[in-house]
Amino acid sequence: MAEEKFFQDRERLVQALAHDCACELQKGIKENDHASFLVSGGSTPEPVYRELSKRPLPWSQITAALVDERWVEKTESGSNAAFIEKSLLQNFGIEANFLGMKNSHVTAAEGEKACEFAYSELQKPFDVCLLGMGSDGHTASLFPHAQGLQDALNPESKKLCKAITANQSEVTGSNTERMTLTLSAILQARNIKLLITGEEKLKVYREALLGSDEMEMPVRSILKQGLKPVTVYWAP
Template identity: 35%
Template sequence: MSFVEYPDRELMMVALSDRIASQLRRALEVQERATLCVPGGTTPGPVFDVLSELELDWARVDVLLNDERWVGEESPRSNTALLRARLLRNKAAAARLVPLYAPAPQPEDRLEELSEGVRSALPLTVLVLGMGADMHTASLFPGADKLEEALSDTAPEVMALRAEAAGEPRITLTARVLREAMHCHIVITGAEKRAAIERAANLPEIEAPVRTVLPIATIHWAP
Protein backbone atom coordinates (compact mmCIF):
# COMPACT_ATOMS: atom_id res chain seq x y z
CA MET A 1 0.00 0.00 0.00
CA SER A 2 1.21 3.49 -0.82
CA PHE A 3 -0.36 6.76 0.28
CA VAL A 4 -0.48 9.95 -1.78
CA GLU A 5 -1.70 13.13 -0.07
CA TYR A 6 -2.90 16.15 -2.07
CA PRO A 7 -3.45 19.72 -0.87
CA ASP A 8 -6.97 19.85 -2.33
CA ARG A 9 -9.53 17.69 -4.08
CA GLU A 10 -9.33 19.40 -7.45
CA LEU A 11 -5.62 18.71 -7.77
CA MET A 12 -6.17 15.11 -6.70
CA MET A 13 -8.84 14.50 -9.34
CA VAL A 14 -6.72 15.97 -12.16
CA ALA A 15 -3.58 14.09 -11.12
CA LEU A 16 -5.46 10.81 -10.75
CA SER A 17 -7.12 11.23 -14.15
CA ASP A 18 -3.73 11.69 -15.80
CA ARG A 19 -2.35 8.65 -14.02
CA ILE A 20 -5.28 6.45 -15.05
CA ALA A 21 -4.99 7.56 -18.68
CA SER A 22 -1.25 6.90 -18.70
CA GLN A 23 -1.73 3.39 -17.32
CA LEU A 24 -4.40 2.63 -19.93
CA ARG A 25 -2.20 3.96 -22.75
CA ARG A 26 0.73 1.80 -21.66
CA ALA A 27 -1.50 -1.26 -21.52
CA LEU A 28 -2.86 -0.60 -25.01
CA GLU A 29 0.69 -0.49 -26.38
CA VAL A 30 1.09 -4.20 -25.58
CA GLN A 31 -2.43 -5.62 -25.67
CA GLU A 32 -5.53 -5.32 -27.84
CA ARG A 33 -7.90 -4.04 -25.15
CA ALA A 34 -7.78 -2.56 -21.65
CA THR A 35 -10.36 -2.42 -18.87
CA LEU A 36 -11.15 0.51 -16.60
CA CYS A 37 -13.22 -0.34 -13.53
CA VAL A 38 -14.67 2.56 -11.54
CA PRO A 39 -16.89 3.27 -8.54
CA GLY A 40 -20.27 4.92 -8.49
CA GLY A 41 -21.30 7.70 -6.15
CA THR A 42 -20.52 11.41 -6.42
CA THR A 43 -16.82 11.42 -5.38
CA PRO A 44 -15.35 10.17 -8.69
CA GLY A 45 -17.51 12.47 -10.85
CA PRO A 46 -14.73 15.05 -11.40
CA VAL A 47 -12.33 12.25 -12.44
CA PHE A 48 -14.90 11.08 -14.99
CA ASP A 49 -15.26 14.62 -16.34
CA VAL A 50 -11.52 14.97 -16.92
CA LEU A 51 -11.08 11.48 -18.36
CA SER A 52 -13.91 11.95 -20.85
CA GLU A 53 -11.94 14.74 -22.54
CA LEU A 54 -8.54 13.01 -22.70
CA GLU A 55 -7.01 11.63 -25.87
CA LEU A 56 -7.02 7.84 -25.63
CA ASP A 57 -7.96 4.98 -27.93
CA TRP A 58 -11.29 4.70 -26.12
CA ALA A 59 -12.71 2.27 -28.70
CA ARG A 60 -10.33 -0.34 -27.25
CA VAL A 61 -11.30 0.32 -23.63
CA ASP A 62 -13.93 -1.62 -21.70
CA VAL A 63 -15.52 0.32 -18.83
CA LEU A 64 -17.39 -1.29 -15.97
CA LEU A 65 -18.48 -0.43 -12.47
CA ASN A 66 -17.16 -1.96 -9.25
CA ASP A 67 -20.77 -2.55 -8.26
CA GLU A 68 -24.32 -1.48 -8.98
CA ARG A 69 -27.53 -0.98 -7.06
CA TRP A 70 -30.30 -3.15 -8.49
CA VAL A 71 -32.19 -0.22 -9.98
CA GLY A 72 -32.80 0.89 -13.56
CA GLU A 73 -31.08 3.88 -15.14
CA GLU A 74 -34.18 6.00 -14.62
CA SER A 75 -33.43 5.91 -10.87
CA PRO A 76 -31.33 8.72 -9.37
CA ARG A 77 -29.46 5.99 -7.46
CA SER A 78 -28.23 4.27 -10.63
CA ASN A 79 -24.44 4.19 -10.89
CA THR A 80 -24.77 3.27 -14.57
CA ALA A 81 -26.72 6.47 -15.27
CA LEU A 82 -23.99 8.49 -13.55
CA LEU A 83 -21.35 6.72 -15.63
CA ARG A 84 -23.15 7.59 -18.86
CA ALA A 85 -23.63 11.20 -17.82
CA ARG A 86 -20.09 11.89 -16.57
CA LEU A 87 -17.64 9.46 -18.26
CA LEU A 88 -19.08 7.82 -21.38
CA ARG A 89 -19.33 11.07 -23.35
CA ASN A 90 -17.05 13.36 -25.35
CA LYS A 91 -13.97 11.36 -26.43
CA ALA A 92 -14.79 8.52 -24.00
CA ALA A 93 -18.15 7.91 -25.72
CA ALA A 94 -16.32 5.35 -27.89
CA ALA A 95 -15.59 3.07 -24.91
CA ARG A 96 -17.53 -0.16 -24.44
CA LEU A 97 -19.74 -0.33 -21.36
CA VAL A 98 -19.81 -3.72 -19.63
CA PRO A 99 -23.16 -3.70 -17.79
CA LEU A 100 -23.78 -4.72 -14.19
CA TYR A 101 -27.56 -4.33 -14.45
CA ALA A 102 -30.27 -5.81 -16.65
CA PRO A 103 -34.01 -5.43 -16.10
CA ALA A 104 -35.27 -8.13 -13.72
CA PRO A 105 -36.89 -8.26 -10.28
CA GLN A 106 -33.75 -9.62 -8.58
CA PRO A 107 -30.03 -9.62 -9.51
CA GLU A 108 -29.93 -13.41 -9.33
CA ASP A 109 -32.27 -13.50 -12.35
CA ARG A 110 -29.57 -12.06 -14.65
CA LEU A 111 -26.41 -12.95 -12.74
CA GLU A 112 -24.96 -15.51 -15.15
CA GLU A 113 -25.56 -13.30 -18.18
CA LEU A 114 -23.89 -10.31 -16.50
CA SER A 115 -21.04 -12.50 -15.25
CA GLU A 116 -20.23 -13.58 -18.81
CA GLY A 117 -19.84 -9.95 -19.84
CA VAL A 118 -17.54 -9.24 -16.91
CA ARG A 119 -15.40 -12.31 -17.64
CA SER A 120 -14.82 -11.02 -21.16
CA ALA A 121 -13.25 -7.84 -19.74
CA LEU A 122 -10.90 -9.42 -17.20
CA PRO A 123 -8.34 -8.96 -15.83
CA LEU A 124 -8.90 -5.36 -14.81
CA THR A 125 -6.22 -3.04 -16.15
CA VAL A 126 -6.99 -0.05 -13.95
CA LEU A 127 -9.21 -0.34 -10.90
CA VAL A 128 -10.48 2.76 -9.11
CA LEU A 129 -12.30 2.20 -5.83
CA GLY A 130 -14.02 4.32 -3.25
CA MET A 131 -14.49 3.45 0.41
CA GLY A 132 -17.25 4.15 2.91
CA ALA A 133 -16.67 5.25 6.48
CA ASP A 134 -17.70 1.71 7.44
CA MET A 135 -14.68 0.45 5.43
CA HIS A 136 -16.75 -1.15 2.66
CA THR A 137 -15.55 -1.01 -0.92
CA ALA A 138 -17.50 -1.93 -4.05
CA SER A 139 -20.56 -3.59 -2.42
CA LEU A 140 -18.48 -5.62 -0.02
CA PHE A 141 -20.24 -4.32 3.10
CA PRO A 142 -19.45 -5.45 6.65
CA GLY A 143 -22.37 -7.65 7.65
CA ALA A 144 -23.47 -8.44 4.08
CA ASP A 145 -25.24 -11.77 3.71
CA LYS A 146 -22.57 -13.45 1.54
CA LEU A 147 -19.51 -11.41 2.46
CA GLU A 148 -17.33 -14.34 3.50
CA GLU A 149 -17.88 -16.04 0.14
CA ALA A 150 -17.31 -12.78 -1.77
CA LEU A 151 -13.95 -12.31 -0.02
CA SER A 152 -12.69 -15.81 -0.73
CA ASP A 153 -10.10 -16.82 -3.33
CA THR A 154 -12.65 -19.16 -4.92
CA ALA A 155 -15.47 -16.64 -5.34
CA PRO A 156 -17.09 -16.22 -8.77
CA GLU A 157 -16.38 -13.00 -10.63
CA VAL A 158 -19.70 -11.38 -9.73
CA MET A 159 -22.09 -11.88 -6.82
CA ALA A 160 -25.39 -10.49 -5.60
CA LEU A 161 -25.16 -9.25 -2.02
CA ARG A 162 -27.58 -7.73 0.46
CA ALA A 163 -26.71 -5.66 3.49
CA GLU A 164 -28.71 -3.39 5.77
CA ALA A 165 -26.38 -0.47 5.00
CA ALA A 166 -26.67 -1.02 1.25
CA GLY A 167 -30.36 -0.29 0.81
CA GLU A 168 -31.24 -2.04 -2.44
CA PRO A 169 -29.85 -5.46 -3.40
CA ARG A 170 -26.43 -5.00 -4.99
CA ILE A 171 -24.39 -6.72 -7.65
CA THR A 172 -20.65 -6.49 -7.12
CA LEU A 173 -17.30 -7.66 -8.36
CA THR A 174 -15.79 -9.99 -5.79
CA ALA A 175 -12.57 -9.53 -3.88
CA ARG A 176 -10.73 -12.04 -6.07
CA VAL A 177 -11.36 -9.95 -9.19
CA LEU A 178 -10.39 -6.73 -7.41
CA ARG A 179 -7.14 -8.23 -6.11
CA GLU A 180 -6.12 -9.36 -9.61
CA ALA A 181 -6.18 -5.82 -11.05
CA MET A 182 -2.95 -4.62 -12.66
CA HIS A 183 -3.26 -1.15 -11.09
CA CYS A 184 -5.44 -0.29 -8.08
CA HIS A 185 -6.33 3.18 -6.79
CA ILE A 186 -8.51 4.03 -3.78
CA VAL A 187 -9.88 7.59 -3.72
CA ILE A 188 -10.99 9.07 -0.40
CA THR A 189 -11.55 12.53 1.03
CA GLY A 190 -11.86 13.99 4.50
CA ALA A 191 -10.49 13.18 7.94
CA GLU A 192 -13.12 10.52 8.72
CA LYS A 193 -12.21 8.32 5.78
CA ARG A 194 -8.49 8.76 6.30
CA ALA A 195 -8.91 7.51 9.85
CA ALA A 196 -11.07 4.63 8.61
CA ILE A 197 -8.55 3.38 6.03
CA GLU A 198 -5.73 3.59 8.59
CA ARG A 199 -7.87 1.56 10.98
CA ALA A 200 -8.73 -0.98 8.27
CA ALA A 201 -5.07 -1.93 7.83
CA ASN A 202 -5.14 -3.59 11.25
CA LEU A 203 -8.55 -5.29 11.06
CA PRO A 204 -9.65 -8.60 9.51
CA GLU A 205 -11.24 -8.37 6.05
CA ILE A 206 -14.61 -9.55 7.35
CA GLU A 207 -14.76 -6.39 9.52
CA ALA A 208 -13.02 -4.07 7.04
CA PRO A 209 -13.55 -5.42 3.51
CA VAL A 210 -11.39 -2.69 1.93
CA ARG A 211 -8.41 -4.41 3.52
CA THR A 212 -8.60 -7.07 0.80
CA VAL A 213 -7.06 -4.65 -1.73
CA LEU A 214 -4.77 -2.61 0.51
CA PRO A 215 -1.63 -4.65 -0.34
CA ILE A 216 -1.92 -3.66 -4.03
CA ALA A 217 -3.50 -0.22 -3.66
CA THR A 218 -2.35 3.33 -3.99
CA ILE A 219 -4.43 5.49 -1.65
CA HIS A 220 -5.23 8.98 -2.95
CA TRP A 221 -6.42 11.37 -0.21
CA ALA A 222 -7.33 15.03 -0.03
CA PRO A 223 -8.90 16.97 2.86
Protein backbone atom coordinates in the same frame (compact mmCIF):
# COMPACT_ATOMS: atom_id res chain seq x y z
CA MET B 1 1.33 -1.99 2.35
CA ALA B 2 -0.44 0.37 0.00
CA GLU B 3 1.37 3.27 -1.61
CA GLU B 4 -0.06 6.58 -0.45
CA LYS B 5 -0.42 9.63 -2.66
CA PHE B 6 -1.74 12.45 -0.49
CA PHE B 7 -2.45 15.91 -1.92
CA GLN B 8 -2.96 19.40 -0.53
CA ASP B 9 -6.25 19.87 -2.35
CA ARG B 10 -8.74 17.92 -4.43
CA GLU B 11 -7.92 19.62 -7.71
CA ARG B 12 -4.35 18.31 -7.56
CA LEU B 13 -5.67 14.88 -6.64
CA VAL B 14 -8.08 14.88 -9.59
CA GLN B 15 -5.37 15.87 -12.06
CA ALA B 16 -2.90 13.30 -10.73
CA LEU B 17 -5.38 10.42 -10.61
CA ALA B 18 -6.75 11.18 -14.07
CA HIS B 19 -3.19 11.28 -15.40
CA ASP B 20 -2.27 7.98 -13.73
CA CYS B 21 -5.40 6.23 -15.00
CA ALA B 22 -4.83 7.56 -18.51
CA CYS B 23 -1.23 6.30 -18.51
CA GLU B 24 -2.27 2.80 -17.39
CA LEU B 25 -5.03 2.63 -19.99
CA GLN B 26 -2.66 3.73 -22.75
CA LYS B 27 -0.16 1.12 -21.59
CA GLY B 28 -2.84 -1.56 -21.81
CA ILE B 29 -3.77 -0.48 -25.32
CA LYS B 30 -0.14 -0.50 -26.41
CA GLU B 31 0.35 -4.04 -25.08
CA ASN B 32 -2.99 -5.63 -25.95
CA ASP B 33 -4.71 -3.26 -28.40
CA HIS B 34 -7.45 -2.76 -25.81
CA ALA B 35 -7.75 -1.68 -22.17
CA SER B 36 -10.26 -2.40 -19.42
CA PHE B 37 -11.20 0.15 -16.76
CA LEU B 38 -13.19 -0.97 -13.70
CA VAL B 39 -15.11 2.04 -12.41
CA SER B 40 -16.99 2.89 -9.22
CA GLY B 41 -19.96 5.16 -8.70
CA GLY B 42 -20.33 7.95 -6.17
CA SER B 43 -19.71 11.67 -5.99
CA THR B 44 -16.01 11.37 -5.07
CA PRO B 45 -14.73 10.04 -8.44
CA GLU B 46 -17.04 12.22 -10.54
CA PRO B 47 -14.50 15.02 -11.16
CA VAL B 48 -11.88 12.40 -12.04
CA TYR B 49 -14.18 10.91 -14.68
CA ARG B 50 -15.05 14.32 -16.08
CA GLU B 51 -11.37 15.19 -16.35
CA LEU B 52 -10.56 11.85 -17.98
CA SER B 53 -13.38 12.28 -20.49
CA LYS B 54 -11.70 15.44 -21.78
CA ARG B 55 -8.48 13.63 -22.61
CA PRO B 56 -8.05 12.48 -26.23
CA LEU B 57 -7.36 8.83 -25.47
CA PRO B 58 -8.16 6.06 -27.98
CA TRP B 59 -11.48 5.59 -26.21
CA SER B 60 -12.90 3.13 -28.74
CA GLN B 61 -10.22 0.72 -27.51
CA ILE B 62 -11.23 1.12 -23.86
CA THR B 63 -14.01 -0.74 -22.05
CA ALA B 64 -15.30 0.77 -18.82
CA ALA B 65 -17.08 -1.77 -16.61
CA LEU B 66 -18.81 -1.23 -13.30
CA VAL B 67 -17.27 -2.41 -10.03
CA ASP B 68 -20.74 -2.61 -8.47
CA GLU B 69 -24.35 -1.62 -8.99
CA ARG B 70 -27.58 -1.11 -7.11
CA TRP B 71 -30.20 -3.45 -8.54
CA VAL B 72 -32.20 -0.61 -10.06
CA GLU B 73 -33.02 0.42 -13.60
CA LYS B 74 -30.86 3.03 -15.30
CA THR B 75 -33.77 5.44 -15.16
CA GLU B 76 -34.03 5.11 -11.37
CA SER B 77 -32.20 7.07 -8.70
CA GLY B 78 -28.90 5.54 -7.61
CA SER B 79 -27.98 3.84 -10.89
CA ASN B 80 -24.21 3.68 -11.27
CA ALA B 81 -24.63 2.98 -14.99
CA ALA B 82 -26.48 6.27 -15.44
CA PHE B 83 -23.85 8.06 -13.37
CA ILE B 84 -20.98 6.75 -15.52
CA GLU B 85 -22.83 7.72 -18.70
CA LYS B 86 -23.21 11.29 -17.42
CA SER B 87 -19.63 11.65 -16.13
CA LEU B 88 -17.09 9.42 -17.90
CA LEU B 89 -18.91 8.70 -21.16
CA GLN B 90 -18.92 12.33 -22.23
CA ASN B 91 -16.67 14.45 -24.47
CA PHE B 92 -13.95 12.18 -25.90
CA GLY B 93 -15.07 9.44 -23.50
CA ILE B 94 -18.34 9.00 -25.38
CA GLU B 95 -16.45 6.64 -27.72
CA ALA B 96 -15.67 4.17 -24.92
CA ASN B 97 -17.33 0.78 -24.64
CA PHE B 98 -19.37 0.28 -21.47
CA LEU B 99 -20.46 -2.79 -19.50
CA GLY B 100 -23.02 -2.44 -16.74
CA MET B 101 -24.24 -5.02 -14.23
CA LYS B 102 -28.01 -4.60 -14.06
CA ASN B 103 -29.79 -6.97 -16.42
CA SER B 104 -33.37 -8.05 -17.08
CA HIS B 105 -33.60 -10.40 -14.10
CA VAL B 106 -35.87 -9.30 -11.26
CA THR B 107 -33.35 -9.89 -8.47
CA ALA B 108 -29.58 -9.60 -8.27
CA ALA B 109 -29.35 -13.25 -7.23
CA GLU B 110 -31.27 -14.29 -10.34
CA GLY B 111 -29.14 -12.01 -12.50
CA GLU B 112 -25.80 -13.18 -11.12
CA LYS B 113 -25.19 -15.87 -13.76
CA ALA B 114 -25.81 -13.48 -16.67
CA CYS B 115 -23.59 -10.86 -15.06
CA GLU B 116 -20.87 -13.45 -14.54
CA PHE B 117 -20.96 -14.41 -18.21
CA ALA B 118 -20.79 -10.79 -19.37
CA TYR B 119 -17.77 -10.06 -17.19
CA SER B 120 -16.04 -13.29 -18.19
CA GLU B 121 -15.89 -11.86 -21.73
CA LEU B 122 -13.83 -8.86 -20.61
CA GLN B 123 -10.14 -8.75 -21.41
CA LYS B 124 -7.98 -9.72 -18.45
CA PRO B 125 -5.99 -8.76 -16.57
CA PHE B 126 -7.99 -5.59 -16.09
CA ASP B 127 -5.77 -2.56 -16.53
CA VAL B 128 -7.14 -0.25 -13.83
CA CYS B 129 -9.62 -0.70 -11.00
CA LEU B 130 -10.79 2.50 -9.31
CA LEU B 131 -12.38 1.90 -5.92
CA GLY B 132 -13.91 4.12 -3.29
CA MET B 133 -14.50 3.54 0.40
CA GLY B 134 -17.45 4.29 2.65
CA SER B 135 -17.41 5.56 6.20
CA ASP B 136 -18.37 2.01 7.24
CA GLY B 137 -15.26 0.53 5.62
CA HIS B 138 -17.02 -0.92 2.56
CA THR B 139 -15.59 -0.85 -0.93
CA ALA B 140 -17.39 -1.77 -4.16
CA SER B 141 -20.61 -3.28 -2.73
CA LEU B 142 -18.67 -5.34 -0.24
CA PHE B 143 -20.57 -4.13 2.82
CA PRO B 144 -19.82 -5.12 6.44
CA HIS B 145 -21.47 -8.42 7.40
CA ALA B 146 -23.64 -8.36 4.26
CA GLN B 147 -25.45 -11.45 3.03
CA GLY B 148 -23.10 -12.95 0.45
CA LEU B 149 -20.01 -11.12 1.70
CA GLN B 150 -18.14 -14.20 2.88
CA ASP B 151 -18.42 -15.80 -0.56
CA ALA B 152 -17.45 -12.53 -2.26
CA LEU B 153 -14.28 -12.27 -0.15
CA ASN B 154 -13.24 -15.89 -0.65
CA PRO B 155 -9.75 -15.64 -2.20
CA GLU B 156 -10.10 -19.15 -3.67
CA SER B 157 -13.29 -18.29 -5.55
CA LYS B 158 -13.22 -18.18 -9.34
CA LYS B 159 -16.38 -16.06 -9.50
CA LEU B 160 -16.19 -12.52 -10.81
CA CYS B 161 -19.62 -11.26 -9.73
CA LYS B 162 -21.67 -11.78 -6.58
CA ALA B 163 -25.16 -10.71 -5.56
CA ILE B 164 -25.06 -8.96 -2.19
CA THR B 165 -27.76 -7.96 0.25
CA ALA B 166 -26.38 -5.26 2.53
CA ASN B 167 -27.64 -4.50 6.01
CA GLN B 168 -29.55 -1.26 5.63
CA SER B 169 -27.79 1.77 7.10
CA GLU B 170 -27.21 5.45 6.45
CA VAL B 171 -24.46 4.40 4.06
CA THR B 172 -26.51 1.93 2.00
CA GLY B 173 -29.75 3.87 1.94
CA SER B 174 -32.80 1.90 0.85
CA ASN B 175 -31.05 0.12 -2.05
CA THR B 176 -29.60 -2.88 -0.22
CA GLU B 177 -29.79 -5.28 -3.15
CA ARG B 178 -26.53 -5.03 -5.09
CA MET B 179 -24.23 -6.73 -7.54
CA THR B 180 -20.51 -6.47 -6.91
CA LEU B 181 -17.22 -7.68 -8.23
CA THR B 182 -15.67 -10.26 -5.93
CA LEU B 183 -12.30 -9.87 -4.26
CA SER B 184 -10.90 -12.38 -6.75
CA ALA B 185 -12.15 -10.26 -9.65
CA ILE B 186 -10.73 -7.04 -8.24
CA LEU B 187 -7.38 -8.75 -7.77
CA GLN B 188 -7.31 -9.52 -11.48
CA ALA B 189 -6.60 -5.82 -12.03
CA ARG B 190 -2.99 -4.86 -12.66
CA ASN B 191 -3.46 -1.61 -10.78
CA ILE B 192 -5.89 -0.93 -7.93
CA LYS B 193 -6.51 2.67 -6.98
CA LEU B 194 -8.44 3.61 -3.83
CA LEU B 195 -9.83 7.14 -3.84
CA ILE B 196 -10.84 8.83 -0.59
CA THR B 197 -11.33 12.44 0.46
CA GLY B 198 -11.87 14.27 3.73
CA GLU B 199 -10.69 13.77 7.29
CA GLU B 200 -13.42 11.27 8.18
CA LYS B 201 -12.44 8.88 5.38
CA LEU B 202 -8.77 9.25 6.29
CA LYS B 203 -9.61 8.19 9.83
CA VAL B 204 -11.57 5.18 8.55
CA TYR B 205 -8.69 4.24 6.23
CA ARG B 206 -6.21 4.31 9.11
CA GLU B 207 -8.56 2.25 11.25
CA ALA B 208 -8.76 -0.31 8.45
CA LEU B 209 -4.97 -0.57 8.36
CA LEU B 210 -4.80 -1.27 12.09
CA GLY B 211 -7.30 -4.15 12.19
CA SER B 212 -7.68 -7.51 10.48
CA ASP B 213 -11.42 -8.34 10.49
CA GLU B 214 -12.46 -8.18 6.83
CA MET B 215 -16.12 -8.90 7.57
CA GLU B 216 -16.17 -5.81 9.78
CA MET B 217 -14.33 -3.58 7.29
CA PRO B 218 -14.23 -5.26 3.87
CA VAL B 219 -11.81 -2.67 2.46
CA ARG B 220 -9.17 -4.50 4.50
CA SER B 221 -9.35 -7.35 1.99
CA ILE B 222 -7.89 -4.96 -0.59
CA LEU B 223 -5.47 -3.12 1.66
CA LYS B 224 -4.04 -6.20 3.38
CA GLN B 225 -3.45 -8.41 0.34
CA GLY B 226 -0.01 -8.60 -1.23
CA LEU B 227 -0.85 -9.87 -4.70
CA LYS B 228 -1.52 -6.61 -6.51
CA PRO B 229 -0.28 -3.04 -5.96
CA VAL B 230 -2.74 -0.65 -4.33
CA THR B 231 -2.35 3.12 -4.44
CA VAL B 232 -4.39 5.28 -2.06
CA TYR B 233 -5.24 8.79 -3.27
CA TRP B 234 -6.39 11.28 -0.64
CA ALA B 235 -6.99 15.00 -0.28
CA PRO B 236 -8.74 17.00 2.47
